[in-house]
Each structure stands twice: as structure tokens, then as C-alpha cells.
Amino acid sequence: MLGLKLPTDPRWVNIAAMNIEDVLVDHAFCEQKAASTAISFIVTYPEYSELVQEMTALATEEMSHFKMVHDLLLERGWVLGQDRKDDYVIKLRSFFPKGGSRVTQLVHRLLVAALIEARSCERFRLLSENLKDKELAVFYKKLMISEANHYTLFLKFARDYGGRALADEKWEALLKYEAQVMENLGTQETIHG
Numbered sequence: 001m002l003g004l005k006l007p008t009d010p011r012w013v014n015i016a017a018m019n020i021e022d023v024l025v026d027h028a029f030c031e032q033k034a035a036s037t038a039i040s041f042i043v044t045y046p047e048y049s050e051l052v053q054e055m056t057a058l059a060t061e062e063m064s065h066f067k068m069v070h071d072l073l074l075e076r077g078w079v080l081g082q083d084r085k086d087d088y089v090i091k092l093r094s095f096f097p098k099g100g101s102r103v104t105q106l107v108h109r110l111l112v113a114a115l116i117e118a119r120s121c122e123r124f125r126l127l128s129e130n131l132k133d134k135e136l137a138v139f140y141k142k143l144m145i146s147e148a149n150h151y152t153l154f155l156k157f158a159r160d161y162g163g164r165a166l167a168d169e170k171w172e173a174l175l176k177y178e179a180q181v182m183e184n185l186g187t188q189e190t191i192h193g
Helices: 011-018 020-044 049-075 087-093 102-130 134-162 164-182
Strands: none
Touching: 011 020, 011 102, 020 049, 020 102, 049 134, 087 102, 087 164, 102 134, 102 164, 134 164
């Protein structure tokens, strides 16, 4: 369903399980950035009313996820800590060239957002199926479903605004590039690392 060309290195889930505090801190910041991305779509593309409506709901949902992750940190006696740069996201954002029409840039941003959500969905599935901590396993299963919905939402908008054939062609190229990026990831205690 997700279309990912390269699955996560199986060792990643073991690294994540042994460093769950770091994973939760990173996850909290991922949720915060996802909310920020939704707000950025609203600010940058206010003329797309359906997009604005959906991104408003998404920003609210992502901040509620941030709160849930932050609450988990606090319940376990941990603090949010410092954000770290996300090399995965930085590399994905560099794939499409700068410039082009406003619609082209919108489609590119939507496709990158869709892929980030798809990879997060895959990672959350791995956590839900492999963590011995049952509370976290259930938590990640619920979030996995949300991430799948977000992935399909962004992909739908990319197809709506860019045309299905062109959006799918760009999506396929981005998926191939992401597989190359993933070859060097899977060894860090982060959601995408």
C-alpha cells in the first residue's frame, strides 16, 4: 500500500527499542514539525480552500499527537530535550529542483510530505509489532493508522493539483530516490534515522 521501494533495515527496531527515550523525543519533534508543515501549506497556499480546510484539521491532529508523545515522556520521568536535524527529511526536500510554477512547487511539497508520512507509517508498524512495551505497541498501532491517512491525503492533493499522470511519475521518481536515501539509514534511534 505504501509503495516504499526499500523496507526499513530490521536492525532499526532493535536500536529503537533499546533507546526508546530518544525515539520518543525525536517522535515528539516529528509531530511538531508535521503540524508546522500543515500550517505552512495554509500560509503559502491560502487560495486552495479544500487544502486549507484539511491542513487546519491536520495541524490540530498533529499537535494532539505531539501532546500524547510529550505526555508519555513525562509519565516516564523524561523531558522533551533538544530537537535534532532530520537528515532524512532534509535529503527528501532536496530531491525536487527549486523554482518552477507555484503549482509545481505545491505538488513537490505534497509528494515529499506524503512520503514522510508513508515512512513514518511503516516505522510505527514496526514499533507496534515488535516493542515488548505493550503500552507503546498499542500507541504506535493507533498512530500508524493516522500516518496512513495522512500519506493518502497528501498524495491525493498532489494528484488533484498536479494531474494524476504527472504526480504519479514524480511520485515514482521520489520513491526510487528515497530508497537510495534509506540504504544509509536505519542505524539511529530516531523515527526516520
